[in-house]
Amino acid sequence: MSVVFNTASVCLAMVANSSKRRLVFLGTPSFAASVLNDLFKASQSPAAGFEVVGVVTRPPNIVPGTSSSDGSKPGGEGKPSAVQLAAETWGLPAVNIFTPHSAREPEFLSSLTRLDPDLCVTAAYGNMLPQRFLDLPRLGTLNIHPSLLPKFRGPAPVQRAVLAGVSETGVSLAYTVLRCDAGPVLAQERVQVSSDEAAPELTARLFQRGARLLLQAxxxxxxxxxxxxxxxxxxxxxxxxxxxVTACAMQGAPL
Structure with missing residues (x-):
């Protein structure tokens, strides 16, 4: 099942190209933004068969961050996600950057329908996707999941792998279904884990491999x-x- 296979300030021409497939990306944190950057870079090639036409991310007021000292503002209020900032840097029009509180919101789903996606790609987005969303892209929705599915399904696959002391994990490209991380797997890549590797570094490495795996596929x-x-x-x-992972479970682990 394994597959062997200058930029940031560029302003994108977002005119629809009928010869290219329309891709919508969903993600939130910095390692998801690195995947989005790789997709934008790849889409600039004349031979690319796709264009990034939309980005979906968590709203600024619930992106993890530091709360105000008096507690009047929740953590991260007003701070756009790393994915939103990356999309803006690449010149994606604001109207094509979506920050719904829920992927079930009718207005969001209607806007996405008008965007007419062929393929959706998710990487640590952080919201469950309803069937109405999954029915939209003609080619399906693919998730980059940092584990060798079906091992470590769910929200903390890397942290759980580190806590379990595994010497090997990996990354999977899996189709999204209503059940969490339970869809069929298109491709996987195994990755060795060093004994002193912390979860943040391993997470970044796995999503880098996942982006490469996606572009190969x-x-x-x-x-x-x-x-x-x-x-x-x-x-x-x-x-x-x-x-x-709870704070108690994290004690003593390289998380």
């Missing part, structure tokens, strides 16, 4: 030869959940 995604039907179903007997 992109031609087969865009021509329709890669589909949920051709992907590998997950073995439910091997599924392992990775719930959020």
């Amino acid at each position: 992109m031609p087969s995604l865009l021509d329709g030869s890669a589909t949920p039907a051709t992907a590998t179903p997950q073995d439910e007997t091997q599924a392992l959940h990775a719930p959020k």
Whole structure:
């Protein structure tokens, strides 16, 4: 199942190109922004078969950050996500950057429908996607998940892998379904874990590998030869959940 396979200030021409597939990216933190940057860079090639036409991220007032000293402002209020900042840097029009509190919001779904996506890609977005969303992109929604699914499904796959002391983990490209991280897997790459590697560094490395894996798979995604039907179903007997890590569990671990 493994697949072997100058910039930031560029202003994008967002005129629809009928010869290119329309991609919408969903993500929030800095390591998701690195994936988005790689997608924007790749889309600039004349041979690229896709263009990034929209970005979805968490709203500024719930992006993790530092609260005010008097407690009057919740943590991170007014601070755009790293993904939003990356999209703005690449010149994506503000009207094509979405920050819904919920992916179920009718206005958001209507706007996304008008954007007419062919493919959606998610990386640490942080919101559950309803069926109405999943029905929109013709080629499906792919998630970059930093584990070897079905191991470590859920919100803390890297932290749980570090706590478990694994010597090997990886990254998966999996189609998004209503059940959390349970969709068929298009591609995976194994990654060795050093004994002293902390979760933030490992997370960044896994998403870098995930971006590369996605770009390697992109031609087969865009021509329709890669589909949920051709992907590998997950073995439910091997599924392992990775719930959020508590402060108590973090003590003594390189997290």
